[in-house]
Structure formats: C-alpha cells, structure tokens
Amino acid sequence: MNFLKKYSLTCVLIFGILISWATVVYSETTKYATCYGALYWNIDTRKDATTAANNFSKAGYISFARHNYDAGMAYRHISTDNIFFFSGHGNSGLIEFDDGEKTSRIYAKSNSSSNTLNTKDLSNVRLAIYGSCLSAETGDNTGNLLDVSYDQGVKCAIGWAGTVNAGQHSTWLSEFSYRLRKGDTVLDARWAADAKVRSVWGSRTGGTENHRCRGSNTITIY
Secondary structure (H helix, E strand, O other): OHHHHHHHHHHHHHHHHHHHHHHHHHHHHOOEEEEEEOEOOOOEOHHHHHHHHHHHHHOOOEEEEEEOOOHHHHHHHHHHOOEEEEEOEEEOOEEEEEOOOOEEEEEOOOOOOOOEHHHOOOOOOOEEEEEOOOOOOOOOOOOOHHHHHHHOOOOEEEEEOOOOOHHHHHHHHHHHHHHHHOOOOHHHHHHHHHHHHHHHHOOOOOOOOOEEEEEOOOOOOO
C-alpha cells in the first residue's frame, strides 16, 4: 500500500512538472499581433486592421483587430505586442485614435501626455507599422515615430514620408501583411506592396511609395 501511494505521488509530481514545462514553453513561443483601425470623420480604416489581423493570424500569431479603440488602452498593451499595426491619422510625432466619441493619441515624445513611446520598453515588438501620413517625417521637438520606436527596442518600424491616399494605402497595407504572412522579408514585402498598388491603381499611387524603414529590412515575422 505504501509503495502504491509513493508511486502515485511520484506520477502526480512528474505530471505536474510536465504541465508546468509545457506552459512555460507555450508562453515563450506565443506571438501576439494587435491591429488598430477606426471610423474617422473622413476615412474608415477598420478593414485595414481586420485584413492585417487575419494575415498575421494565419502566420501563427494570436491576432486582434481593434476597432475604434482609445489610445491609452493601445499604449498599455503595446509592450506585449510582437507586431503593432496602426492605420489611421497621424504625423511624425503621433498617431491618432478615435473611439467614436473622442480622439486620443500616442506620442513619440511629449511633455504633456503619458502615452509616450520614448518612455516605453518596446524590445518585445518585432515589427511596428505606423500606417499614417507623415509618420516617417522628422518632427519639430516631438521626435519621429520610427526613430523613437527603434531607440526603444523595436526591431523594425515602417512609416511614410509625406501624405498618403486612403484607398491606395489600404491596398498597400493589405498586400504588405499578406506578403509577410507568406514568409517574405520586410524589404521584399514592401516592394511587392508597391507593385500591387501600381497594378490596381496605375500611376495614381497616392504617395504609398514613400515608405521608410528604421531597423532591419531583412527580418520576417516568423
């Protein structure tokens, strides 16, 4: 009887260790992608977020399409994202969220807001996509979204120099996330997205070709 009790106890302990090990391995290999879009007063980028989330999900990420989110909520979760995707309004120093009642912002740098990237550990973020006008421009005393993100640990950040047309930009972002899902490097996915815009829109590229990268162009999302 004592032998059986000891044997049973040993089996329970071994089983517990195996469960704990499996949990650790799962948590270390789980990848997250959060994709933000909104219904603004003049454009609707919610489909951009949904399309990107679907592509990242098929690439093995736990993906979320967040529509009409508050910037504070997005800011609180960005450190746990492996891919951060945003499509909407912005400029070199900020991206703007619209929750349907008010607008709110995440800033590259600012003395007046707590939602600042230069105070955030972003070393977990493999790829940050700032899909807005002017996100790759050099701002005055506010900092550039790409540069600040890279300085805070993002492996690769994508943005745009100049303004972009919403329709063409949606085409670009959709092809870009699809190519990443297929295993392309960031660089190859960028060029493929350019080609897709030209095939759909002809010479009316809407400024989408003015994308810029800070960090490694050769990474994949796998």
